[in-house]
Amino acid sequence: MFESLSDRLNGVFKKFRGQGRLDEENIRAGLREVRLALLEADVNYKVVKDFVDRVRERAMGQDVLKSLTPGQQVVKIVHDELVELLGGEQQDLELRAKGPAVIMMVGLQGSGKTTTTGKLALHLRKDRKMSPLMVPADVYRPAAIQQLTSLGKQLDMPVFASSTEMNPVDIAKNAVAQAEAEGQDVVILDTAGRLHIDEHLMEELANIKAAVSPNEILFVADAMTGQDAVNVADRFNDLLDVSGIVLTKMDGDARGGAALSIKSVTDKPIKFVGVGEKLSELEIFHPDRIAGRILGMGDVMTLIEKxxxxxxxxxxxxxxxxxxxxxxxxxxxxxxxxxxxxxxxxxxxxxxxxxxxxxxxxxxxxxxxxxxxxxxxxxxxxxxxxxxxxxxxxxxxxxxxxxxxxxxxxxxxxxxxxxxxxxxxxxxxxxxxxxxxxxxxxxxxxxxxxxxxxxxxxxxxxxxGGLPGMEGMPGMEEGPAPKRTGSTKADRKKKKQKRQQRKKKK
Known part of the structure; x- marks a missing residue:
């Protein structure tokens, strides 16, 4: 997702590193390119302005200008500010210990709520050893009920039996009661969505929230929609006070503006990101790791965890x-x-x-x-x-x-x-x-x-290496045998002759 932004920023940092000294003029020129790179990545313009101002203020400090490696200092400042922009520290779900915890999934139609419900249930069972109950609460779209039921069979996980004739609020209350009776410790509600925000939808979601008092209200947004996702998240947050964001389709070719803007606009953390179509491809969002990827520093911890x-x-x-x-x-x-x-x-x-x-x-x-x-x-x-x-x-x-x-x-x-x-x-x-x-x-x-x-x-x-089409992989390239670095028979013979000559002289 962040490839074009990463390429642009790395180009700017190469210029910084290539200069022995930094002054106000070349810092301003470099930050101008950083600002353009962020705007081209579809980051909210207010967010870009605040970000660049903070970097400029820190980069103009005497400890940077007089440093032996000012270019590296600027890169570190940008990295630190990117981490803050993305949310600072990683934030996990806050689920109560007694009684079934309730997670309410909200968002517009087509954002990926139903699939994300299945991914989240798998994550909770696998990583947190919990026993989830998935609840199809979208009675306006029969396909959503069928899809979640199918995901339940695929994951071998219980799904609450709901139908299009039922009331969404009653579905939520009955599901929590069933989970408590059957020993499930977390209930995930897949609520209805619309193509756009309307009063009836928001009233229904508010009634569900009042009925079951969810521990988490996660807004699911399609990262491919860019600033539209940020604006919709802001509206949902105003009306429901969401507790976190889930960004889907982070493996696509979107420019990354939603991920970089949404925390600053809504003041709510990104908690998960969808990185593929498989049910296992839901990752906990780590701001420091994403910042490292954007700046070309890699992400070894995620690789190790995988x-x-x-x-x-x-x-x-x-x-x-x-x-x-x-x-x-x-x-x-x-x-x-x-x-x-x-x-x-x-x-x-x-x-x-x-x-x-x-x-x-x-x-x-x-x-x-x-x-x-x-x-x-x-x-x-x-x-x-x-x-x-x-x-x-x-x-x-x-x-x-x-x-x-x-x-x-x-x-x-x-x-x-x-x-x-x-x-x-x-x-x-x-x-x-x-x-x-x-x-x-x-x-x-x-x-x-x-x-x-x-x-x-x-x-x-x-x-x-050397398999068809795999040239260049280390370890098996054909060529002359490497030279031995230890002593050979000829070396030992020469040493013996020298010792004999020294004895004769004595």
């Missing part, structure tokens, strides 16, 4: 041991590839790694690399279980069958097996041959763990 969620530690440890014993097979490699897919696209992952912006530009279209990963997986899927576990049995006739089954050329299958064989040989070399029969300690190979904290079992991908 890995910890998707990767089974016991399985990862088992694969790590197999790699150390040089027993890593195609079955294991396929598991690694599937893990990588669960974490997201290559492009989205690289955005989270600090300093990878320039690498992404050099790689060009990362979708091409993802397609090649798909081709590699198709070849592995076309193998039998025996072939995946014992690649040595794959003879020429089997290679032809694998190629036909995966829709590739035999040369592609040959290249895959050759690279895999090379990786196995490399592992054996690194694990064997120590003095007195002792095994060497296996050094860190590129892509074999250690490089990404908190991501056990993600190793191995880097060691498979």
């Amino acid at each position: 890995a910890q969620t998707e990767i089974d530690e016991e399985e990862a440890e088992a694969i790590g041991k197999k790699m150390q014993r040089a027993e890593f097979d195609f079955e294991d490699f396929r598991k690694q590839m599937r893990r990588l897919k669960k974490l997201g696209s290559l492009d989205s992952l690289m955005k989270l790694i600090p300093g990878m912006g320039s690498v992404r530009e050099k790689l060009g279209d990362l979708n091409v690399h993802e397609k090649e990963l798909g081709r590699v997986e198709a070849m592995i899927n076309s193998m039998t279980a025996q072939e995946r576990r014992q690649p040595k049995v794959i003879n020429p006739s089997r290679r032809e069958r694998i190629a036909k089954g995966s829709g590739v050329d035999v040369q592609d299958v040959n290249q895959l097996i050759k690279n895999f064989d090379n990786m196995q040989k490399m592992m054996k070399k690194m694990m064997g041959g120590g003095s007195k029969g002792k095994k060497k300690r296996m050094p860190q190979m590129p892509g074999m763990g250690g490089g990404m904290p908190g991501m056990p079992g993600m190793g191995g991908m880097g060691g498979m």
Whole structure:
């Protein structure tokens, strides 16, 4: 979402860093470009004015102007102010401990309330170990009731039985009573929306609020609508006093103005963001992490959390041991590839790694690399279980069958097996041959763990470079063997001769 804004701001900061000294004139010129970048990103003009004024006031301070690294100081100031603009500290849901807590989802029709209700229920069950009851309270749109019922079956989660003939206020009260009787500790109300705000809708929502006293009223806004989402959020807040914002479609190509403006305009925090269509793709909103992404600093914490969620530690440890014993097979490699897919696209992952912006530009279209990963997986899927576990049995006739089954050329299958064989040989070399029969300690190979904290079992991908369409990945590029840095036989012979010559002289 923030790509164009991030590119513009990084261009401004390069100019700042390139100047040995800063003065009022070049700070004003740089902040003029920052202001234009924010306005082009559809940020509210009042918010932009206040933001730039605060940055200018801090950047003009003597501690910055006299600093040895004034450019870096300005970047830090912009980062700190962006964090404040986005809400300061991350704010979680405030749910009562006794009795079922009530969360009321509000917003215009089409903003994604029903899907977000399902995502939020999954988040509460998975991360907070709660037992949610989802409640379809939109009686004006039968499809909304059907959709939430379908999501309940998909998530194996209870859904309150409502119908279009029922009153929304009665639905809310009866759902809370049912949750209390059946032991559910949180009720999520999916309320009705309209194409625009009207008196009847707001009166109904106010009556529901009065009837069940919700702990949280979350306004769901489509981030793609930009400043319209901010204006509508402000109206809902005036009438209902919402407790937080959920921005959907943050994975789209919107310019980011809603995310940067909505906290300042409504004075309500963004609590969650929808980052994809899957029910698992709802993230807690962290202002400091988003600010880091905007300024090209990456977001390692989110990457680690994604890995910890998707990767089974016991399985990862088992694969790590197999790699150390040089027993890593195609079955294991396929598991690694599937893990990588669960974490997201290559492009989205690289955005989270600090300093990878320039690498992404050099790689060009990362979708091409993802397609090649798909081709590699198709070849592995076309193998039998025996072939995946014992690649040595794959003879020429089997290679032809694998190629036909995966829709590739035999040369592609040959290249895959050759690279895999090379990786196995490399592992054996690194694990064997120590003095007195002792095994060497296996050094860190590129892509074999250690490089990404908190991501056990993600190793191995880097060691498979040279697969079709995956040139440039470290670990397996063909070329001359690296020179040994230890003492050779000739070196030892020369040393022995020198010692003998010294003895003769004595």
